[in-house]
Amino acid sequence: MRKLMTSTAIAALALSGLALTGLTTTAGAADKEVQMLHWWTSGGEAAALNVLKQDLAKEGYAWKDVPVAGGGGDAAMTALKAMVAAGNYPTASQMLGYTVLDYAQAGVMGDLTEAAKKEGWDKAVPAALQKFSVYEGKWVAAPVNVHSVNWLWINKAVMDKIGGTQPKTFEELIALLDKAKAAGVTPLALGGQSWQEATMFDSIVESTGGPEFYKKAFNDLDEASLKSDTMKKAFDNLATIVKYVDPNYSGRDWNLATAMVIKGDALVQVMGDWAKGEFVAAKKKPDTDFLCYRFPGTEGSVIYNSDMFGMFNVPKDRKAAQVALATATLSKSFQSAFNVVKGSVPARTDVPDTAFDACGKKGIADLKAANEKGTLFGSLAQGYGAPPAIANAYKDVVSKFVHGQIKTSEEAVTQLVQAIDDAR
């Protein structure tokens, strides 16, 4: 047995030796290379990212994708965790909200403050976004875009057929849905997955309680607001609006719900502006084929989420490539080119809107206004209102309410407070 142990130890040493050699070779080859971890692999997104690759190639930096098995955001985050734990940092990684702060807290993020000063990011990037891209005074991430979730996407042909107009209040929206129902069209296209239900509920909460209430409840997690009558009313409104879905909505993917609106099977979808990408891909034009309105009662404010490139604390020889990547990411030309394709709006407010379509122009104007008025709020459903544990607990409660495990708004509010408390 003792011999067995000795030989085991030798084998283990040999193995770890191999692993070390592996590591050093990957690290050595990388000084003129940008190693990028992301999950933008589908058509439009990949095309948009190509712009960045070309920008960097002009400066002499090669682009290398870090492979992710499975392709989704979750798989990428698991891969990133493993890489960071092994001390093998990518140059940058696509990241969302609190993930950036988690990694910054763990002390593995780089420092881009110099580039930020030179390029004037402090002024150009909305303050609400800087909460996630700046950690303890240091720039650690470059925001790529700003998505907002408080949109209605409406099929114009159906809207004309039923003689509807833009709803200005929640009650008007319900009246509009009634009209669609009477005309035999599915009024609301919803995918019954927790994140989609919660994304819609973000808008409903602001519509019900106003911008101040949204901020208090979903960004500050103020308990009194969370269990207030206003929140109960918001859940009641949610119960009202989900009555307008088709019977087959449960579990549907968001893009299939968008397709229902594109085809005219449904009137409206409440979804983030990535839905626009689907309309554009189907060769539909804003204002002629489809309409984009703010969710009634949320006009003038933006509930956002944002994709960011988190920058890791890479060794000195790879630093230049990283700075080049970050600078290119926040350059006005890339911000415009990328976001035209992606459906989102630029993460800096000084990018000209000439290349954007009508919805994009509106989005840019709204973002600017919201930034100035202080009505730019993180979406809780999208992980910009609170850390993932809380955001997911929130999604649980909303989804259980929609699907009937939680039966009354009273109970929903109690559960919400409890779940958020548990996750703290």
Added chain:
Amino acid sequence: MSSVATTEPILTPAKSTPIRARLQNVLPQIVLAPSFAITVVFVYGFIAWTAYLSFTNSKTFPSYALTGARAYQRLWRWTFESDPPSSWYTSITNMAIFGFLYVGICLALGLFLAILMDQKIRGEGVLRPIFLYPMALSFIVTGVAWKWFLDPGLGLEQTLHHFGWTSFHFDWIKNKDYVIYTVVIAGVWQASGFVMAMFLAGLRGIDSEIMKAAQIDGATTGQLYRRIIIPLLRPVFLSAFIVLAHMAIKSYDLVVALTSGGPGGSAWLPSNFMYEYTFKRNEMAVGSASAIIMLMTISAIIVPYLYSELKEKAR
């Protein structure tokens, strides 16, 4: 392996080089060492690590300061939160429903098919692989195929409506109370053919003399199966049970592919809970605690089995 080592010195005269003899002595250990090391580190080492993490306050990243059994306390509280059901309560009740039905139906159906197949029917060579084939698919494929088949807007219901049976209604996959049964259906479809093959092998291994003797004594076919054949298949039942039980406990991909968690998370199993909490919610301690509870559950099944197996061998 050790017998090789002890007999070698006898074959080679003691005069030959002692180095060679010693090498031959340790060779089996050297050959086994890597797999032994890998098992020790990656199985038992990480079990210990998971157990340790479940007593810390680990969130996104592991943290090593022990903070007590808070994760277990939370799971314990969630175990009794049935109205509205907590995610953990849903997971463990689903586990009970799924485990019981999946194992039970697979065993019954597998045995039934095997007995039918054993009637010296024509075309057995064609039928056997047809029943066995689903096992060759991954759970993801099974899940997606059944998701489409069971979707009221795409699959069975839509097709029957198309053929004129418009009153037909089957929306279990969209229903929070029934979605777990669709997981059972897909799981049974996948595994029962495999169980059939196990039983068929068992049936073929039964000595035909015994059966002939029973028939001469005047046993009916029913008695023959009830009193003789099925009792003789006991070891097959045991192995099939172990295979199915551990597949039930580690089912994760089927739930994800088939239901993406179900309406309001109503199709979760403990493995979904564990992954969700560890990797998506950054509550590593809670995830680890649930993993340890799953391990305990599996041990409760496997340990008595191993014990009885070893006892039988020792006899």
